[in-house]
Structure formats: structure tokens, C-alpha cells
Amino acid sequence: MTRKFENKVVIVTGGTSGIGLATAKAFSENGASVFITGRRKEALDAAVKTIGGKVTGVQADMSVLADIDRLYDAVQQQHSQIDVVFANAGGGEFAPLGAITEAHYQQTFDTNVKGTLFTVQKALPLLRDGAAVVLTSSTTSISGTPAFSVYSATKAAVRNFARNWILDLKDRHIRVNAISPGLTDTAGVNELFGSGAQAEDAKRHMAGLIPAGRIGQPEEIAKAVLFLASDDASFVNGIELFVDGGMVQI
Known part of the structure; x- marks a missing residue:
């Protein structure tokens, strides 16, 4: 272990x-002091135990500005500065x-954008x-998906934040940078597709469209995030890094 994020x-x-979760664990294993957020206390407590090391959980809904303030208040109680922000919280439904309802639109844009x-x-x-x-975008930022237009629009917006903020922050x-995962084996994807044989068939069909021949694992996305956050990527700025097994390149 190189512990590239020590201190x-x-x-x-x-x-x-x-x-x-996979990315927070990878940062922790590399020596970082990690602050994670989650909306549900039970899940937050479980994640803290899973991650281990120097990790602090802050219960927060990132679409609520007061909750974001609480996060950074918690950071300031222990540290004077932040080295990496991985703005990953998000989600969507078909x-x-x-x-499309106003509630669907509002919830998706409030959370993701x-x-x-x-x-x-x-x-x-x-x-x-x-x-x-590092911002979490998605392959849907450039690739159309049936019944997923609101989510896709939010991820295109996130990708464009990276393009503009490198100018605002250049001094x-x-x-x-933005990371754009493809289909990844997560609980969120399972919830999106539902359960049962039909859901498994849908995932198998999607995997068959990926040149790598399978869906991704969260740990593979985490490695890409750590690269973008590290000094190894010191001259990488404003990009969208696709981690999708090649799906949107064909």
C-alpha cells in the first residue's frame, strides 16, 4: 500500500x-482522514465500520444546504483544511x-445538481x-437512455460544472474533474432495475453491450477517482473520465 493520501x-x-463506499474505503486505506455523508443513520454507522481507519460519518442530505453546512462544521472541528472533495451523492429513477412529474424533476435536480x-x-x-x-457524472451525460432523460440531464450538468469551475478556480x-461510470454492480443499480428474473435479464443484456463483457465493480471506479484526486493526475484538469468497459466508445 502506497498510502498516497497520508495526512x-x-x-x-x-x-x-x-x-x-468503495472510494471512501480506498482513501482510508491510503492514509486519508475521510468524512462520509449519508441520509440514513443505520447505513452511515455500518459504512463507518466497513471503511475503518480515520473515518467520520456525518448524517446529511446533500440537497439540503443546512446539512452541507453541518458537514463542513464537523470537518472544522478536527481539521483546518480539505485536500480532496469527491462530490458523489446522487441518484435517479426511470x-x-x-x-415525468414535477416532484421527480425537483428531487433529481436537487440531489444531483x-x-x-x-x-x-x-x-x-x-x-x-x-x-x-472529483464530481460523479455518468455515461448518460453523452449517451441516451430510454425513460432516463431527467437523470441524464443532471449528469450532463455535472460534467459541465467541471469545464467551468476549472476557470473559476484556476488562480x-x-x-x-468528472468521473463517469458505466453500469456498475451497486445496490443503486439493483434498485433501479428491480428484482427477479426480468431485472437479471436486463442486466445481462446491458453487460452484453459492454466491450469488456461485464458490468463494473465499485472498486474499479474507486481506483479511477483516487487517480484523479492524486498528484499522479497533477496535469489532468476538466476532463470526463469514462470508467465503463468501453461502452460509450462504440
């Missing part, structure tokens, strides 16, 4: 399952055009010059 302070929102925006903006006073920000040498 670094890292924020991982949506860190109780899937990609967020809804075809013609069946508003939450990402204010997670980063409210971190700025604590972010050290030269820090790294502070803060790098901002």
Missing part, C-alpha cells in the same frame, strides 16, 4: 454504499417523457490551494 483530508458524499454545486461551493473556504475536486490551482 490528507478527504470528503466523500454519498459514502454509505456502492461507489462512494420516468419516460409524458410521465444543486447538491453537487453547493457541496463544492461551500467547501471553498476550507479547500487548500492545489486541492482536487487557486484547484483541479476539477
